[in-house]
Structures are given as C-alpha cells and as structure tokens.
Amino acid sequence: MTATRDKFGRPIVVVTGMGVVTSLGAGKTDNWKKLTAGESGIRTITRFPTDGLKTTMAGTVDFVPVEPFSSTDLSERLADIATEEAIAQSAIGSKGDFPGPLFLAVAPVEVEWPQRLELGRAIGDTVDYDGMLRVSGGGRFTQYHRRFLFGSVADHLAETFGTKGSPISLSTACASGASAIQLGVEAIRRGEADAALCVATDGSVNPEALVRFSLLSALSTHNDPPQAAVRPFSKNRDGFVMAEGAGALVLESYEAATARGARILGIIAGCGELADSFHRTRSSPDGKPIIGCVRNALSDAGIVADQIDYINAHGTGTPENDKMEYLGISTVFGERTSQVPVSSNKSMVGHTLSAAGAVEAVFSLLTLEHQRIPPTINYDIPDPAIPFDAVPNTARDARVTAVMSNSFGFGGQNAVLILTREPV
C-alpha cells in the first residue's frame, strides 16, 4: 500500500479538481491550448472610457457579462465558474454539498463608482457624505450592504457550493491565491478536514483600481499593441498589466482521495511564506525575504532546490519584481539557475492580482500533467542582468516532476508553493 503520509508524518495533500478562467477563456482546456500556443489575453479596455489614462489595456474577462458592473460582482461570477469546473472534475460530495471548508482569496471589497454615482444622483443637491448618508438608509439600497461586505463573495460561494464551517476571505495582496492554497493544505495536514476548497478570484479592472496602480507607477504603458505589453525578464519591460480571472482547486488528503477512487492531478508538496519589512511596495534589496521564503517552501516539502525542474515565476514584468525574483532564485539555485526553465504565465494572461497564485498553481499542475512548459512571450530583448532560461516565446516539452510557483505582493507578502506529480 502506498504511504498516505509524507516524510514528516503529515497527511499528503493532493489536488483532485481544478478550474480556471482568465482573459484567455474559461476552463482548463481552452486556457491550456492558448497558453501553450503563446497567445496573449491582453486587450484594449472597452469596459469604460480610457481617456486620460496612461495605461489603456488590461487582461479583462469580457465574456462574462455583469450588468451593472461592479468588480465584486465580476469576482463572484469568475469564482463561480472556476469552482464549478473544479468540483465537477473532482466529483466530490454532491451538488451544493462540498465536504470541507472554503478558503477564498479575494480583492478588498468597497463601494464602487457606479454605486457612488447612483447615491450622488439620489441626493439631487450639493453632494457630500452627509447627503449620501441621508439617502443611503430606508431600504432603497439594501442590496449594496449585502454586496459590499468584505465577506460577501465567500458568503455566496459557501451557500452555492455548500462548504462547511466559517469560510475565510483573505488578502495577502498579489500572493493571495497561494495563501488560500496554503491555508487549505494546513487544514488538511492538521487533520481538521479531508477536503478543502481553495478559490482565488479577481475582477478588479475598473477606473479607480487602474488609476491606483498607475499612480504607483506599477503598470506598463506599452499600450500598442496590447498583446506585447507584458515583457517579463526583458530589458524593455516597464510594468505589469492588470488582469482578471479565477482559479479553484479541490484539495484532499491522499488517503481520502484514494479511498473514494478520485483521480489525483498532483500534489501540493510544500508551502513557504516570509514577510518583508523593508518597504510598502519594494522588496528588501538584499533579497533575504524572498530567499528565505523559497527555502521555507523547499524545506516544508522536504526537498532541495536540485529537485525543482521548472519555476512558474511571479514574473510580473515590473523592473523591480523581475530583478528581485532573479536575485532570490539565483541565490538559492546557484550554478544551476540558468539550467532551470523559468517562465511567466503573466506574459500572456496579465497579472490576475488576488487570483494569480491559484491561477498559476493550476497552470503549474497542467504543466506537470502535460509535461509541457508554457512560454514567456514578448521575450525579444533579454535583460542581461536576468539570465534565466525564460522558455522564450514558444512552449517546450520537458520532463517536469516538481514545480515551484512564486507569488510576491505589496505589503511585503511572499508565498511559494511546491507542486509535484507524485508524493515526494
């Protein structure tokens, strides 16, 4: 009988269902086909006027209609689509009755401009917040209380899919998706649950969100053509591109999955995290937090860097991130650095922010399944300071047994996942 516990005596955590939606499309099949064909989902924004903006493109998900638009409504729809796919594949539980807790990575929720403008119009007089308060109550806008609570998306998912217990909504900025998976892994390892639903979603492309990142000089302004905007590891990279999407994973203990005869898609072998206290938006120049985070993940998985044969990079395409990610990886991987393929899914789907860690975990598992590495596109002018094997522009067949997937975010957030085909 195969062991159901890892070398540390913890229950092995496996993936039995996955769902994904990005600007490339809905579902694993469509996404994988386009991702390995090197297609970009970045396009000129049509959702709202872009006059006066420095960045006019994004990886929007325009094929999921949300009217009237709110980022929270779109996030919820995207989470629904990815979760339905994941649960259907896993065939766990029964409809509306998922036998475990929910961990949801979701962007911070807030009242948005369409709703704020609606309040302003309801006042019909000089608008101030006292006026808004006067018209807010009395039942006219009750639905906005429900919608704009931070817990609203998790509440909806918990009811729709019948997860158990108190659902957790979390934000670790651009590492959120990885953190959601980590929370699920930890719950199963503690023996609290045999299964966990880990979902990450983001539908943030709205004017204020775009302006916020733009004011922090984080976004690419290579607007034309939009498909060429995200240039991870390239010398002429100039920022990330906001994007939307969702990823969902059904995690189970190896024991529970095999007992019900589920097909095992991969193993979450290790998770690492470490916070950076250097700056609100920049990494410590010595790279120590990233290095420590990578080492924590390897050590949690009980493997060494030599065993990693593909790195799914955070790879945002900002000058800062890519430089720091190289420093972190090259410090841990040493002379082997240039021999390990490192590619950025974000070159094609953009930066799905809160969803990225889970979207990229799904892509990492598909890489393991298909033994094919998606490329880094728009890689025409390599940055000599970042001599990665970036899998330039064309997907590559390769023997891949263990993947490291990186996520780093504002606020000093670092999270790294180790995913494998077989228990290690």
Place this chain on the structure above:
Amino acid sequence: MSTKPALKSEPAEVWITGIGLATSLGEGLEANWDALNARRVNVDEKTFAPYVVHPWTQVNLDAQIPKKGDQRQMEAWQRIGTYAAGLALDSAGVKGNKEILGRMDMIVAAGGGERDLAVDCNILNMEAKGNCAPGFLNERLMNDLRPTLFLAQLSNLLAGNIAIVHGVTGSSRTFMGEEAAGVDAARIALARIAAGQSDIALIGGSQNGERKDLLVLYEFDDFNLRDKFAPVWARQKNAGFALGSAGAFLVIESKAHAQARGAKPYARLTNVVADLARRKHPGEVTATLEKLWSKLGKLDDKGAIITGATGAERATSEERAFLGEHPDFAVRASGTMFGHTMETQFPLGLCLAALSISRGALFPPNDPTGLEVEMSKPPTQIVVIGAGHWRGEGMALVEAIS
C-alpha cells in the same frame, strides 16, 4: 514562518502572553481597565449626528510608530492598529527581539481604509453639474488621488505596516469578512500553534469608527445606531450599532515557547470555534451559538461571557435568546463600552477576557435591563462570543492558568 513540518500528536497548550489595547477608552491595559471599572463610555453623538460613534482616544503615536514618515504613509485605521500591535509586543516582552519577531506569525483581521472624502464629493458634484464627458472620472482620479492613498486603504497593508514598523515577519496573513475575520484570525492562529505548525503569533485588528464612508456601508441596511447612545441590551426600541474605534492585538504562543523564554501568561486560549448560519429563518443564530457552545470544552457553572453583540437586529435578539438559556453566566457586552469595532470586536473580546482573568475580576455590568449581573468571584473561565451583524458566528474559551 518557522518551518515545523512534523505535527505533534498531542495539541500544544496555547497561552496569551501579550495584550495591546488602544481604544476609545484609552491606551494600554490600566486606562482601559480603569474605564471599564468606572463604567466610563466615550461616545460622540454630535459630530456624525444622527449617528453615534465612539471616537479613538488620541495618543502620542511616536511612542509606537517612531518615524513620522511611517505615520504619514498610513490612514487612521492603520495607525490605530500598528500602535496597538506595538503595545501587544511590548506587553509580551518581545518588542525588538529580532530572533522571535523574525519567526513570529501574524494574522490580522482587517477591513479597508479611509477614502478621500473631498475627492469623492468633488467628483460627484461635478458630475451632478453635467460633467460626464468620457474620461472625466479618470482625469479627476489621476489628478486628485494621493499616489500613496491606495496603500493606506489596502486591507493587507495593516499587516504590512506592522511588519515595517515592528519587524514581525514570520508570516503575514490578512483575513477579511467583517466580524468573522476576527474570529477566524484567532481560530487559525490557535490551530496552527496547537498543531505545532507555529510557535508564536500576533493576532488582532483595528477600526476607525469616525468614518462617514464606513457609516454609508452600514446605513444601506439601517444598521447604524441613531440619535442617542444606549447600552447594547437597551436598544430594542432603537436597534443598531455605534461604530467603535479600537486597535486590539494579542500575542499567543505555545506554553513550551512561553516557558522557555520566561514569559508570564495572562490566560490560556483553550479553544476557538466558528460557523456560518444561513440566517434564513428565525432562530438559526440561537441554534448555531448553542452548537458552538457545546464544542467549546468543559464549562464550569457560574462562569462569565464577554460578547461582541452588536445591538443590531435580528442577531442581538437571537443571541439574547441563547444567553437566556445560560442564566448563571455573568454577561458583558463589549459593544456597550467600546462600540462595534467589526473585525476587531472578537480580538477585543479576547483581550478583555485575558485581562479580566489576569486581574482576578470581571469588570462591572453596564446594563439597565438587568441582563448583565455582578460577578463576585474571580473568573476562571470566560467565553468570548462574536455573532456578526449580518453573518458569522464564533466563540472562544479563555481560561485561567492554575
């Protein structure tokens, strides 16, 4: 995070070794304890009239956030939380201890930050005057928003600021989702330490209740307390919550870790449980609380309860029905004394429970309805309850270490 792969077979005992309170009643344990015992409530019925809020007691921020540059990078909610987190680290005796802080885990329960009200109102007024050209909103936001305001609004940047100012870097997780976020922050941190996945953690949250943008969100369903302050149990004819302002943080760690460094505990955090009632039918909150109560562990008779009951309906009436089933427990509603601090209310309750146990007394009742009764003996067990105004139910058991 210190990687501790091997799970222990027996759950580790977890102690509360640090408490940080910066609230509407004052800064630090003495000021809060004195105010509680004097039944002093700090409430403002005028500034946000007709809404009632509990304003934060201003402090010398430099004492916990020494760099003015750091203070400027935060909005009030982050300053309050970062300040209180520093107090908790001081209280635990780990402030500045780089070895411990570098592997200390952190779970913060957070909402979002203050909006720039002037920018919002200017845009809304211009729009009302017919400025609706394409790109009008973009142009105003690009020109009027402070570039770093976003960082003061981002939920995970309270934790980020605590890492920057105090050096807590073992891990940084932010839970959102109103009241339940505070319950789950404690629940997950406790579970991780009990299972040997972590040794020591900082948990807590903060809220600035003096915020019109926050009042708007809750006014959408008429949750705000209007006109006149009343203790939580005396709001049946004028239901609602008064937003509170507080930072409440705790340091919790395994008994072995605390003993190894010679730390004195305030109390034991024995258990935290949570659930999500659908609340589609009357009685579901009452039933869920009863279910959670049965999962807490062995409860002695004549104990104490500190609840974060909001004063808003139906949840408060349902909780009152639950409390009615346990009449020999002395109840205190933190919402009466501190207002409703949302994500922070449950960590605040844990702080008050640990403080009461360490002082050998439950603070006095403040309730004209008689639901809260005197407790003469030192509390050895305090149950902390958090039933959200809309969703989420949680409970913790805090015990004296004999």
